[in-house]
Amino acid sequence: MSMQSSSHNSVIHFTHNNKAGSSWLTKYLLSDIMNSFKRMGRKRHFNRGGPGQKKKKRRNLVEVNEKAQKRIQREKDRKKFLALRAEGLVQKQRPTNSQEEFGSSSESEAETTVYDELLSSLKEAGGQTSSGDSDIDDKSDGEEEEEIEDQRVEGEVEGRGDYAERDAGEEMVDLEQSDEEDDDDERVVMRMERVMKMVERNRRVWRVAKMEMVIVIVMMMVASKADDGGRDWEVEQEESDEDEVDEDEISDEIEEKQNKKDPFFIRVHTDLDEKEVEEMKSRKLEKLSEFKWPVLGQLTLSSNCKTHVVQPHISKETEYQKLHIKKKLLDHWPSINKEHQKDGSADVFSPLQRELFSSMNSYVDLLYPEVTHETTDEVRNIYCLHVVNHVLKNRTAVHKHNNFLASNPGSDSDDFRDQGLTRPKVLIVVPFRHTLMQVVNIIIDLLLPKDGQHVSHRKRFNQEFGDKYSGKIHPKKPEDWQKTFAGNIDDHFKIGLAFSKKSLRLYTPFYQSDIIIASPLGLRTIIGSKGDKHQEFDFLSSIEILVMEQMDVFLMQNWEHVLHLLDYMHLQPKDSHGVDFSRVKMWALNGWTKFYRQSLLFSQLSCPEIKAVMNKYWQLSVSNPTVDGSICQVATELQQVFQRIKVDSFINDPDERFKHFTTKILPSYKDSLLKGTMIFIPSYFDYVRVRNYFRKEGLNFCQICEYSNPSEISRVKQYLIKGSRHFLLYTERYHFFQRIMLRGIHHVIFYQPPIYSHFYSELCNMIQSTDAASDATCRVLYSKYDSQRIAGIVGSKRGAQMIGSVKDLHMLESGEET
Incomplete structure (x- = not known):
């Protein structure tokens, strides 16, 4: 004083x-x-x-x-x-x-x-x-x-x-x-x-x-x-962390760098020339090899650059030095992953995790579209281990170079380029708050021991991202719905994480963070739209690992937010943000960070929208054929008619589908004997188009969409039970979020095959309890661009036959084609 x-x-x-x-x-x-x-x-x-x-x-x-x-x-x-x-x-x-x-x-x-x-x-x-x-x-x-x-x-x-x-x-x-x-x-x-x-x-x-x-x-x-x-322990920790590097980490990094076997250093120190970059921009993606692994199954390696292709292989090593994992991470890993390890096994990974980590650690893009609610936690643990290991290696290299340059001022700084244009290195995109909370808890357990976890703002984090689930048991809801919506399902959030030697700081500004975890909507509000006065996207310029979990849920939220995010990845920053350009990697200065980014995409299903997000330069995708489709889970005996629509181009698909539905399908269902018909529409835009047509024609119908309130849903249920409404317009997004059971449904028309193949069997089974079950019908409209959706329903082999057949009409009943 x-x-x-x-x-x-x-x-x-x-x-x-x-x-x-x-x-x-x-x-x-x-x-x-x-x-x-x-x-x-x-x-x-x-x-x-x-x-x-x-x-x-x-x-x-x-x-x-x-x-x-x-x-x-x-x-x-x-x-x-x-x-x-x-x-x-x-x-x-x-x-x-x-x-x-x-x-x-x-x-x-x-x-x-x-x-x-x-x-x-x-x-x-x-x-x-x-x-x-x-x-x-x-x-x-x-x-x-x-x-x-x-x-x-x-x-x-x-x-x-x-x-x-x-x-x-x-x-x-x-x-x-x-x-x-x-x-x-x-x-x-x-x-x-x-x-x-x-x-x-x-x-x-x-x-x-x-x-x-x-x-x-x-x-x-x-x-x-x-x-x-x-x-606050943060002050002391920040001061000590700036100039100290753990001696064990330094020795490990020196050993790995001398061996030159660590994929991290191979990735970072690989320099592309201008000819290779131009070749990667101009050439199309080519399939290089196909191979099969025991758990992942059929894998396809594709690239448009043949000079720096890394062929992944299953690593059978158990020592952390040979696995190129930080020792302290593997020390905490058994307690985190004990539920997924085999009893009595010395392997630190489950078979699925070992194959996933082998591909991740090769730094190739990975698309795994077969994540189920049973394997979600198993996959989440392994990608958290990979990204934390990546950040720690990068942080150790930076601190080591800082200490060396401080003691040797005259050293050539070109040999110590270890940073990007901005600090954030990893971006993890998840759909819900409770998913983010699980990811952060895994990162905390990986970094810090159970008895000494120094995490800033932990109480605030638990309050904002804690479990807000009502606790009510829904025995009639499917198991995958229970798993997906078992916590706080708010979809507007973002948080920054900064690593230090013995602590983890939450809610750090993005330009002071090592990892950013957010939802597509949360990032959209920060980035803004083109033409806005204040847009912020510089923190996306140096992202080295992009992780997207539960991408199928993004389709049910708003896929436009995902595309908007990808449009602003790796753009030239508007401000320097205090960066030392003498320490920035040359490929980052050249604007080639997108060629070095690794994308890890996890989904419950495969569709063209998700595949388009993959990096166009190196990618490894899992593509196993569907043996038995969801049609095998249909318990109701009914005629299932699959009718193909002839479409010349993907752009004309919506118009041709609407024309075929209104001229050839709808007139036959206007008969009074066919009341209680549900029209299932996956796309909200198609739903609005059909709804406006019904209003214009004065048809007797009711509707349920994702914007319907509970009172409207109750009235619709009464209409269906009493039979006072002939048609019901029903959207896939509402069914995804609510999974309600409707009575009074006698016929189902799929305006387009559902994105989730198991929705087909769920909707068909709604007819099981009706009196007119023997007269129930199901009709599916599809085009050649719906091949993956059809494969999910009838299987890959039968779906390929239906797409390539000369006949436009296929009827299935009791598992036999006629």
Whole structure:
């Protein structure tokens, strides 16, 4: 704590240590003492009319007059003494202290003694005083009063007290004018009388202020010690992490770099030339090889650059050095992955995880479209291990180079290019808050031991991303729905994670983060749209690993957000953000980061939209054929008719489908005997188009979509049970989020095959409990561009036959084609 006293306005300023200032007690004391000083600087007015106030005022005036008379007498004696000394009649003597010159009373001596005692106790408690305390301690009480008097006479200090502000300026002017006009002794005595009054008043105020200041200093020292004992560990951790690198990590990195077998260093130190880049931009993706692994099955390796292709292989190593994994990660890995390890097995991975990690660690793009709700946690654990391992390797290299350059200033910085244009290296995109919470908890368990997890803002994180599930059991809901919607399903969120040596910081700004985890909608709100005044996308410029989990859910939310995100990946930053360009990798400076990015895409199904997201340069995709489609789960005996639509191009598919439906399908279902017909529409745009047509034609129908409220759903259910509505328009997105069971459905028309193949069997089984089950029908409209959806329903082999057949109509009943 320090104190400054301005010579012009006598305002006392306080500055305090930031560490101590974090205490609420310190802030409260500072605000309280500053308010007290403001109150002392104001004029004090007595309430008029009260006898007690008048007596007190007269008594104060009498005391002031008596003191003034004493000072006048002392001034006269002093002048006589000076005159006698000038004549040589007395010898020169100086007063013993400043208190004799001012005639200090016993009361002032007692206050000074208390003040000295407080200062001594302060030194004993704190070891040493601050700069403000030393200034107070160096001067005695009398010397301070002498300085105050000199400043008052020179007109540099504004008085404080009952009448100080009013009289100080006037007296200084009077002193100058009277010196020029009249040097009479009597006038001088009158001036001195008024000056002494001001000095006495301000001396009392100053003594009180000193006492309060000393008390505040002592209390702040106590609060500061309390704050230092329990202050946020982040401050110490950040300071230590900047210049320290774990010795084990350094030795591991040196060993791996010497062996030159670590795929991380191979990826980072591989330099493309301009010819290769132009070739990759112009050439189409070519299939290089196909191979089969025991668990993943059929894999296809494709690339448009044949010079830097890495052929993945299943690694059978168990030691962390040979697996190129940080030792501390594998130390924590068994406790995280114990549910997925085989009993009694020495392997740290499950068979699926070993094959996935072998492909991830090769730094090729991976598309795995066969994730089920049973294997979701298994896949999530392994990709978290990969991305954390990547960040730690990059961080270790940066700190190692920082220490080397600090000790060797003349070293060539081109040999130490280890950074990107911005700090974030990994972007993980997930659909729901509870998914993000699971990912962050895995990262915490990987980095930090169970008994010493230093995570900033952990409480806030648990509150914002915690489980908001109502806890109600839905026995009629499918198991995959229970798994998907078992927690907080809000889809607007984002968070930054920053690694340090022994801690993890949450909610860090994106440009100070190592990993960014967000939803497509959360990133869309940050990036903005083209033409907006404020767009922020520089943090996407140096992403080295892109992870998208549950991409099929993105299709049900808003796929446009995903495409918007990909459009702003690896663009030239608008600002430098404090980057050291001498440390930036050359391929990042050239704008070639997109050629080095690894994309890890996980989905429950495969579709053209998801495949289009894959990097166009190196990719490894899992493409196993569907043996048995979801048609095998249909328990209702009904005729299932698959009708093909002839379409010339993908762009004309919606128009041709709508024309075929309204002219050839819908008229045959207008008969009163075919009431209770559900029209299942996957696309919301097609749903709006069909709904508007129904309204225009005046057809008797009801509708259920993702924007329907509960009251509308209840009315629709009653309409279907009573049979008062002929048609029901039903969207796939609503069925995905709600999975309701509807009664009164006798016929189903699939305007297009569903994205989720198991929805086909679920909707067909709704007819099972109806009275007209024997007369129930099901019709599916499809085109050649729906080959993957048809394969999910009837199987890959039969789906290929239906797509390539010369016949446009296929009917399946009880598992036989006719």
